[in-house]
Amino acid sequence: MITSDATVQPQTAAEAYDIYQNSDSAVFIAGGQRLKYSKKHYKVAIELSHAGLKQITDMGDEIAVGAMVTLARMQVSSLIKELAGGAIANCISVVAHKDIRTNATIGAIMAVKDPFSVLLPVLLSLRVDVVLEGKGRMNLQDYLGCPPMGEMVTQIIIAKEQIYTAFTAYQTLPTDEPYLTGAVAMLPDSWRIVVGGRPGCAAIAENASTELTEKGMAAKENVAHIASEELDFGDFGTCSEQERRELTVEMVRKLIKNAWKGYTRLSQER
Numbered sequence: 001m002i003t004s005d006a007t008v009q010p011q012t013a014a015e016a017y018d019i020y021q022n023s024d025s026a027v028f029i030a031g032g033q034r035l036k037y038s039k040k041h042y043k044v045a046i047e048l049s050h051a052g053l054k055q056i057t058d059m060g061d062e063i064a065v066g067a068m069v070t071l072a073r074m075q076v077s078s079l080i081k082e083l084a085g086g087a088i089a090n091c092i093s094v095v096a097h098k099d100i101r102t103n104a105t106i107g108a109i110m111a112v113k114d115p116f117s118v119l120l121p122v123l124l125s126l127r128v129d130v131v132l133e134g135k136g137r138m139n140l141q142d143y144l145g146c147p148p149m150g151e152m153v154t155q156i157i158i159a160k161e162q163i164y165t166a167f168t169a170y171q172t173l174p175t176d177e178p179y180l181t182g183a184v185a186m187l188p189d190s191w192r193i194v195v196g197g198r199p200g201c202a203a204i205a206e207n208a209s210t211e212l213t214e215k216g217m218a219a220k221e222n223v224a225h226i227a228s229e230e231l232d233f234g235d236f237g238t239c240s241e242q243e244r245r246e247l248t249v250e251m252v253r254k255l256i257k258n259a260w261k262g263y264t265r266l267s268q269e270r
């Protein structure tokens with residue numbers, strides 16, 4: 001675990017950010033699941049557990065999830081379960097480590113931008129903003145594309161849309177980190193295709209999404225190939241760049257079908 005000269009427990013997000021900005025060596029402590037593997041020393045460790053960031057709030061057209069909400073709380077939240085055919089809650093079940101599900105927080109998952117996250121592709125398939133203390137809202141796609149900014153995440157805001165997301169994560173063993181992840185979302189008039197674990201962070205396959213939106217299900221084979229060609233892939237771990245590209249074709253094809261089936265079922269239930 002990290003060590004520090006001092007530990008503080010600010011009572012608000014603004015106070016936490018102020019301390020962070022005014023120290024030349026500070027770290028936020030959220031669920032501690034990543035930091036427990038770090039041996040770094042800091043002047044100040046800022047514990048966020050009392051900073052008022054643990055609410056899940058229904059705001060009408062949107063749901064706000066505080067940065068200190070854990071994966072486990074998101075998994076059982078009735079508000080979150082209603083989104084995207086339950087995709088957010090369901091993808092958290094793929095996280096095999098109980099400690100991670102119980103303690104890891106959504107704010108840290110955003111800040112870390114883990115390339116192998118199972119959650120980020122699903123969130124990127126939805127309309128999500130990240131709220132940064134003192135800076136305001138930023139679209140998730142733009143946020144993930146930025147280099148580490150040293151900012152403090154206070155919440156994420158998820159739009160309530162008529163949408164169904166199908167997702168998958170390819171793993172050798174359930175406890176292994178996935179070597180490819182994907183999410184495909186169907187909306188009334190558009191599609192979004194996301195691929196993660198490339199090994200780059202989750203990214204939208206823009207050309208493939210546009211092609212599917214314009215041409216529909218009949219184009220799905222071509223769309224799956226476009227997705228595998230337009231994104232960057234690389235050799236990492238047990239999976240080569242070529243294997244990732246080939247698997248992406250299979251994955252996107254399957255996810256398009258599943259999203260279409262899920263969306264149709266949801267529409268009939270409404």
Ligand SMILES: Cc1cc2nc3c(=O)[nH]c(=O)nc-3n(C[C@H](O)[C@H](O)[C@H](O)COP(=O)(O)OP(=O)(O)OC[C@H]3O[C@@H](n4cnc5c(N)ncnc54)[C@H](O)[C@@H]3O)c2cc1C
Nearest residue numbers: 028030031032033034035104105107108111117118152153
């Ligand atoms: C064994 C293992 C398995 C994992 N499996 C998965 C998985 O399957 N899917 C998945 O999505 N992720 C997975 N992860 C990644 C995990 O979700 C992240 O490491 C996450 O950051 C842990 O959350 P935490 O709250 O415990 O973060 P902490 O360890 O407390 O903090 C991690 C980093 O984020 C910073 N931080 C924390 N909160 C904020 C904030 N509000 N604003 C800005 N910076 C902040 C901290 O300063 C620190 O640098 C795994 C990690 C491990 C170690």
